[in-house]
Amino acid sequence: MRTIAVIPAYNEARGIYDVVTDVRRYVDEVIVVDDGSNDATTSLARSAGAVVLCHSINRGQGAALATGVALALEERADIIVHFDADGQHDAHDITLLTEPIRDGRADIVLGSRFLGHAVNLPLKRRILLKAGILFTRFFSGIYLSDTNNGLRAFSRSAATKLPIRHDGWAHASEILDGIADLKLRYVEVPVTVHYTPYSLAHGQSSVNALTIVRDLVIEKFFPHR
Amino acid sequence: MPIQWLITLFALFAVSRALRAYRSGSLDRRKLLIWLLFWVATVLIVFLPKTTDVAARILGVGRGVDAVLYTSVLVLFYAFFQQSRKTDRLERSLTELVRQRALEEHHAASDRQESE
Numbered sequence: 273m274r275t276i277a278v279i280p281a282y283n284e285a286r287g288i289y290d291v292v293t294d295v296r297r298y299v300d301e302v303i304v305v306d307d308g309s310n311d312a313t314t315s316l317a318r319s320a321g322a323v324v325l326c327h328s329i330n331r332g333q334g335a336a337l338a339t340g341v342a343l344a345l346e347e348r349a350d351i352i353v354h355f356d357a358d359g360q361h362d363a364h365d366i367t368l369l370t371e372p373i374r375d376g377r378a379d380i381v382l383g384s385r386f387l388g389h390a391v392n393l394p395l396k397r398r399i400l401l402k403a404g405i406l407f408t409r410f411f412s413g414i415y416l417s418d419t420n421n422g423l424r425a426f427s428r429s430a431a432t433k434l435p436i437r438h439d440g441w442a443h444a445s446e447i448l449d450g451i452a453d454l455k456l457r458y459v460e461v462p463v464t465v466h467y468t469p470y471s472l473a474h475g476q477s478s479v480n481a482l483t484i485v486r487d488l489v490i491e492k493f494f495p496h497r
Numbered sequence: 498m499p500i501q502w503l504i505t506l507f508a509l510f511a512v513s514r515a516l517r518a519y520r521s522g523s524l525d526r527r528k529l530l531i532w533l534l535f536w537v538a539t540v541l542i543v544f545l546p547k548t549t550d551v552a553a554r555i556l557g558v559g560r561g562v563d564a565v566l567y568t569s570v571l572v573l574f575y576a577f578f579q580q581s582r583k584t585d586r587l588e589r590s591l592t593e594l595v596r597q598r599a600l601e602e603h604h605a606a607s608d609r610q611e612s613e
Contacts, residue, residue, distance in 0.1 A: 305599070325599040331592045339596045343603065439592050 273374055275299040276349035277366070278340030279322070280333050281357035285311040292320035294363035295355055303343055304357070305336040313357075333422075334443030338436040345431060352431045356422040365463040369425045372459050379430035379456040380447075382416065383423030383463035394467065407445075414452045416460060419444065423463050430456050504543045508536040 277299045304317040308330035372378035434450040515532045518524035549561025
């Protein structure tokens with residue numbers, strides 16, 4: 273099965289070369305979406321062997337993912353893996369992550385750092401994530417041990433049925449809502465997440481969490497279409 | 498009362514702005530008309546506050562000024578809501594545009610590579 277990884281990247285010159293190199297060992301193709309970076313992200317990703325799409329202006333992580341997924345579908349991907357550019361994920365988790373789709377057991381596989389290892393996860397961040405889990409239970413009605421984890425795998429049909437419409441961080445919760453609404457088969461697999469000062473600085477801030485909640489609540493009561 | 502003149506001055510300022518925007522083409526005739534009516538009505542209410550007492554009586558509010566304030570707040574909140582929806586739609590269109598451009602550039606580049 274043709275597996276393509278999509279890596280959204282915004283000013284990730286520091287780590288993108290290594291991330292692409294690692295991920296390429298586990299997938300057939302790596303698509304990096306440079307989301308309007310003003311550093312060498314594009315050239316470094318390209319020299320590491322990724323197909324690079326460039327957003328001319330910054331549109332957010334969800335937007336970048338959706339662009340990458342669009343190309344992956346064009347390039348006949350059977351499995352699409354979302355992977356973070358900041359080096360917090362382990363590339364060898366990809367094998368475990370894609371297995372349930374290859375076996376036909378699931379449409380979507382979500383990486384869970386609480387089933388696996390969260391290395392150096394600060395307490396504040398842990399509380400925030402737990403709150404996110406409760407929020408998901410309440411709003412999407414699906415039970416997960418982790419939410420807002422950027423490491424996931426989609427079957428081709430799931431990626432087609434569930435488009436990412438939120439440009440910003442809220443896309444993670446949007447995906448969970450979509451799973452519930454479309455009754456897709458999902459499983460969680462344990463993955464390792466490394467928290468380094470670099471990945472923490474590049475991730476969501478606590479203030480962003482509030483923005484996500486606001487976006488999703490508005491979305492709940494006033495659906496777009 | 499000084500407040501009446503202050504509000505009138507402000508209304509005049511706002512009207513001059515609206516006229517200027519209309520002349521430069523950034524405000525269409527319908528919107529200009531709506532804004533002119535709005536500011537004229539504001540000045541009328543400021544100088545003849547008793548006119549709003551009718552509305553107050555119908556709504557069951559004590560004073561005309563209160564009726565105006567309550568309605569204003571409601572209208573403002575709703576306008577803000579509409580505005581934010583509009584911005585969202587704009588953002589979506591912008592993203593779609595950026596996405597299409599990224600994909601087109603990629604296809605053009607790979608076509609070039611193939612023909613070489």
